[in-house]
Amino acid sequence: DIQMTQSPSSVFASVGDRVTITCRASQGIANWVGWYQQKPGRAPKLLIYSASILQIGVPSRFSGSGSGTDFTLTISSLQPEDFATYYCQQANTSPSFGGGTKVEIK
């Protein structure tokens, strides 16, 4: 099974900050990575798929990059509505998720 190691597990940031979250796959998965945002009590929302493709309706301050084993989600200028938990997902065989990153107010 492919393991996804996500870091950091939490980050404290202010509105306007640039935030970067990383995921490392235990083996190469090309660009089979998605990123989700989840707010408390709500279902996850797909932000990015295939490592770098922005899902329809997602603000352009979100971006994704990477291939092979190392992947990154970047929020270029954090907005109040972006405080949430973020998960990476490998969508190759037997999909799996990273442990999550909680973005909290500094």
Place this chain on the structure above:
Amino acid sequence: QVQLVESGGALVKPGGSLRLSCAASGFIFSDYYMIWFRQAPGKGLEWVSYISSHGSIVYYADSVKGRFTMSRDNAKNSLFLQMNSLRAEDTAVYYCARGLHGNYGDFWGQGTLVTVSS
């Protein structure tokens, strides 16, 4: 607009069975893979199962293989998850999602809570 509504969650004893349903609307259901995910209380996300658009291909996570059965009724725009031999570790909110490029969930339901406890 795309809507997915799960139902069927309940409190069940270990070893028991439960059938979850997901009613889909707002898109051509038979064109899409569908996925079940789950999230244990206070924990992260877990992929459970996915099914191809016509139901001929189904894959399961190792944690549920042999106990859960995913199926669909395209005539009724409905998705199902039959869960047998339930364990305490199956306690979670179960989400159905529409598949994008197979295994990404681009639209999710609100979830239904399954609690396995004596």
